[in-house]
Amino acid sequence: MDGDDAEGAADMAKESLPRPRTAGRPPTIHEVARLAGVSHQTVSRFLRDDPTMRPDTTRRVARAVAELGYRPNLAARTMRTRRSNRIAVILPRSTERMPTRMLSGAAAAAHEAGYRLDVVSLEGDAAERAAHLESLLQPESTDGILSFTSLGTNAGDPAPSDFPVPIVIDGVYDDQMRSLGVFADASMAADMLRHLADLGHRRFIHVTGHPDWASARDRRAVYEATIAELGLESVAVVEGDWSTKSGWDAATRVIAGSGATAVFAASDHVAFGVILGLQSLGIQVPRDVSVFGWDDDEVGRYFRPRLTTISVDRERQGRQAVRQLLALLRGESLQVRPVGAADLNRIILRDSTGPAPRPTA
Amino acid sequence: MDGDDAEGAADMAKESLPRPRTAGRPPTIHEVARLAGVSHQTVSRFLRDDPTMRPDTTRRVARAVAELGYRPNLAARTMRTRRSNRIAVILPRSTERMPTRMLSGAAAAAHEAGYRLDVVSLEGDAAERAAHLESLLQPESTDGILSFTSLGTNAGDPAPSDFPVPIVIDGVYDDQMRSLGVFADASMAADMLRHLADLGHRRFIHVTGHPDWASARDRRAVYEATIAELGLESVAVVEGDWSTKSGWDAATRVIAGSGATAVFAASDHVAFGVILGLQSLGIQVPRDVSVFGWDDDEVGRYFRPRLTTISVDRERQGRQAVRQLLALLRGESLQVRPVGAADLNRIILRDSTGPAPRPTA
DNA sequence: AGCCCTTGTGTGATCGATCACCTGAGCTTA
DNA sequence: TAAGCTCAGGTGATCGATCACACAAGGGCT
Numbered sequence: 001m002d003g004d005d006a007e008g009a010a011d012m013a014k015e016s017l018p019r020p021r022t023a024g025r026p027p028t029i030h031e032v033a034r035l036a037g038v039s040h041q042t043v044s045r046f047l048r049d050d051p052t053m054r055p056d057t058t059r060r061v062a063r064a065v066a067e068l069g070y071r072p073n074l075a076a077r078t079m080r081t082r083r084s085n086r087i088a089v090i091l092p093r094s095t096e097r098m099p100t101r102m103l104s105g106a107a108a109a110a111h112e113a114g115y116r117l118d119v120v121s122l123e124g125d126a127a128e129r130a131a132h133l134e135s136l137l138q139p140e141s142t143d144g145i146l147s148f149t150s151l152g153t154n155a156g157d158p159a160p161s162d163f164p165v166p167i168v169i170d171g172v173y174d175d176q177m178r179s180l181g182v183f184a185d186a187s188m189a190a191d192m193l194r195h196l197a198d199l200g201h202r203r204f205i206h207v208t209g210h211p212d213w214a215s216a217r218d219r220r221a222v223y224e225a226t227i228a229e230l231g232l233e234s235v236a237v238v239e240g241d242w243s244t245k246s247g248w249d250a251a252t253r254v255i256a257g258s259g260a261t262a263v264f265a266a267s268d269h270v271a272f273g274v275i276l277g278l279q280s281l282g283i284q285v286p287r288d289v290s291v292f293g294w295d296d297d298e299v300g301r302y303f304r305p306r307l308t309t310i311s312v313d314r315e316r317q318g319r320q321a322v323r324q325l326l327a328l329l330r331g332e333s334l335q336v337r338p339v340g341a342a343d344l345n346r347i348i349l350r351d352s353t354g355p356a357p358r359p360t361a
Numbered sequence: 362m363d364g365d366d367a368e369g370a371a372d373m374a375k376e377s378l379p380r381p382r383t384a385g386r387p388p389t390i391h392e393v394a395r396l397a398g399v400s401h402q403t404v405s406r407f408l409r410d411d412p413t414m415r416p417d418t419t420r421r422v423a424r425a426v427a428e429l430g431y432r433p434n435l436a437a438r439t440m441r442t443r444r445s446n447r448i449a450v451i452l453p454r455s456t457e458r459m460p461t462r463m464l465s466g467a468a469a470a471a472h473e474a475g476y477r478l479d480v481v482s483l484e485g486d487a488a489e490r491a492a493h494l495e496s497l498l499q500p501e502s503t504d505g506i507l508s509f510t511s512l513g514t515n516a517g518d519p520a521p522s523d524f525p526v527p528i529v530i531d532g533v534y535d536d537q538m539r540s541l542g543v544f545a546d547a548s549m550a551a552d553m554l555r556h557l558a559d560l561g562h563r564r565f566i567h568v569t570g571h572p573d574w575a576s577a578r579d580r581r582a583v584y585e586a587t588i589a590e591l592g593l594e595s596v597a598v599v600e601g602d603w604s605t606k607s608g609w610d611a612a613t614r615v616i617a618g619s620g621a622t623a624v625f626a627a628s629d630h631v632a633f634g635v636i637l638g639l640q641s642l643g644i645q646v647p648r649d650v651s652v653f654g655w656d657d658d659e660v661g662r663y664f665r666p667r668l669t670t671i672s673v674d675r676e677r678q679g680r681q682a683v684r685q686l687l688a689l690l691r692g693e694s695l696q697v698r699p700v701g702a703a704d705l706n707r708i709i710l711r712d713s714t715g716p717a718p719r720p721t722a
Numbered sequence: 723a724g725c726c727c728t729t730g731t732g733t734g735a736t737c738g739a740t741c742a743c744c745t746g747a748g749c750t751t752a
Numbered sequence: 753t754a755a756g757c758t759c760a761g762g763t764g765a766t767c768g769a770t771c772a773c774a775c776a777a778g779g780g781c782t
Contacts, residue, residue: 054759077738081767100459107482108482119479298605402731411730
């Protein structure tokens with residue numbers, strides 16, 4: 001980095017130039033411009049894909065960019081444009097683990113669009129959370145917010161509608177909880193319920209996920225709609241919170257003795273709780289009750305009985321959520337094709353579901 | 362953008378000022394300076410906690426800052442200082458779920474120090490990953506990197522030592538895999554092994570986590586050291602990858618029939634695999650073999666047998682990792698008190714461990 | 723008193739990209 | 753042929769905070 005070590009024949013012709021770059025610093029548009037023989041403004045146009053440029057000029061700039069290994073300084077860009085090119089991901093509280101691949105997918109989609117993903121955790125009570133959120137919401141600081149749970153203090157609350165930046169919840173709702181692609185995520189539940197109905201099941205119970213989560217609400221809505229559509233009976237909808245405990249409690253307090261023969265658990269962890277709770281009472285799965293979960297958690301493959309579940313393409317779900325948000329940012333219509341169920345989700349039949357038991361009459 | 366719509370009574374008193382602020386824009390140090398009756402530079406000093414300021418001046422500036430709700434523009438600061446105030450968190454590949462609270466803790470610690478946390482996923486093959494990493498490593502873009510797995514292409518590889526930014530792996534290693542606080546995280550394993558030895562166990566097996574992870578290597582090292590220290594026998598160390606499958610495979614291929622009576626599984630998920638695998642062969646836990654895991658996964662509380670494990674303060678672990686990195690960034694010595702085992706981790710005895718079986722001989 | 727040093731604050735330049743506006747070449751049209 | 757238009761690209765200001773340096777006030781020392 002000590003001075004100007006010409007690193008290619010291209011430089012030689014320009015030896016009259018007064019120091020190609022400041023020592024050790026990454027190249028700027030000015031150096032690119034000098035090398036390409038254009039003005040810095042033309043380089044800026046190039047970076048913005050300005051269509052009015054002559055192809056010839058474009059090529060020269062592109063070569064200079066490549067040769068110098070130029071990368072735009074995002075801070076400078078942010079300062080001038082007053083857009084941060086950042087998306088904040090709000091971590092869910094009260095959830096022990098989150099899918100890594102969903103974050104990966106979101107990060108990848110963001111990077112491809114020139115955005116970066118900030119992790120933010122909202123801690124403390126409602127007031128602290130609101131204050132923290134507000135500090136994020138300076139458009140200087142964040143262009144948009146991606147969350148997987150509702151941001152309000154109460155479950156199901158819509159986010160305040162006067163937020164200065166767009167917010168997407170779980171890729172499914174916008175900041176006012178208007179659905180963007182109705183029930184796209186949960187539609188596989190309908191197929192599963194139909195399958196169980198074909199196996200003779202008539203009386204169902206659903207143990208929900210945490211109601212703050214859009215996906216939990218979706219699954220419940222699809223459950224209720226499908227039960228109605230197929231003329232089945234919903235013995236109960238038990239409000240859970242994604243926890244194994246909520247599954248266990250549902251099993252021991254509600255499901256056992258209810259007459260239900262099939263249980264839709266909002267997640268595999270809930271399903272584990274349901275099955276273990278039923279087993280603790282001597283109720284066998286699937287002989288007496290069929291249970292299925294959601295997530296294709298690896299433990300389910302080795303569990304006894306092996307768990308019937310729905311696998312989810314987390315990576316793609318994350319990407320899609322970011323795409324929805326980016327579309328909102330650009331002010332585009334949100335008619336992005338909703339996440340196709342067949343693309344994302346897949347039913348995995350294992351041993352925790354089976355034919356409905358014969359009525360012992 | 363059409364002029365200056367005065368937006369509140371507070372502005373009225375200052376009508377003599379030549380445009381308190383440009384309409385709709387957040388306040389800058391200049392406005393703060395004007396309100397406080399000092400120069401913008403003094404405000405800057407205030408923001409940097411310059412000790413040479415007179416208390417009186419400090420107070421005036423503080424009041425102005427509070428009154429205007431001033432917040433520094435991070436992009437401008439970044440541009441001038443050439444430090445991004447960002448920490449990149451590299452998501453582990455090949456791990457399904459990661460602890461949310463660890464991220465929360467890391468994000469909180471970063472925010473408190475004026476940093477933000479970027480999520481980055483390195484995708485693709487080794488070359489692509491390296492290229493992506495390199496693009497992150499412009500100091501303009503990222504001040505430091507926090508990872509939980511090694512960044513090299515091969516397991517256990519140290520990261521290239523010429524990285525231009527500090528890297529901390531799991532809060533335990535720096536970029537050259539020099540240990541920062543030896544075995545701090547895993548030390549609880551020693552107590553657990555001692556406990557099992559007290560119960561009569563002599564022959565142990567360890568199923569490791571993925572060797573890319575510092576925590577997996579630490580746990581293994583502590584296992585081996587403790588076995589030696591207590592004069593016990595390690596029948597085998599089975600290389601796993603945190604997966605339930607690796608636990609199942611270890612159980613069915615190595616543990617069964619090995620004569621070992623106690624198994625240290627690197628995580629609860631591995632432990633589930635071990636137990637389910639043993640059970641599938643008719644081996645009972647803990648009657649024939651004791652098994653303990655690590656993480657205090659909620660499912661373990663309801664599992665049969667209820668899983669003995671070690672609970673981890675994820676939140677604090679995340680904070681600590683960031684603090685280590687920040688210390689590196691400031692060039693401080695890393696003699697931050699290593700994460701005290703007693704603070705972070707706690708042994709939780711449940712039903713999957715018990716006295717060693719009597720030799721049937 | 724006069725000098726120097728310390729302490730506290732102000733002035734102007736700077737970081738790199740973009741924006742608003744300007745210039746000049748080439749072409750069309752009256 | 754001159755006015756008018758379009759197309760390509762250049763000039764200088766700008767975003768907000770920090771840095772280097774200058775300067776003023778006050779205190780201690782000879």
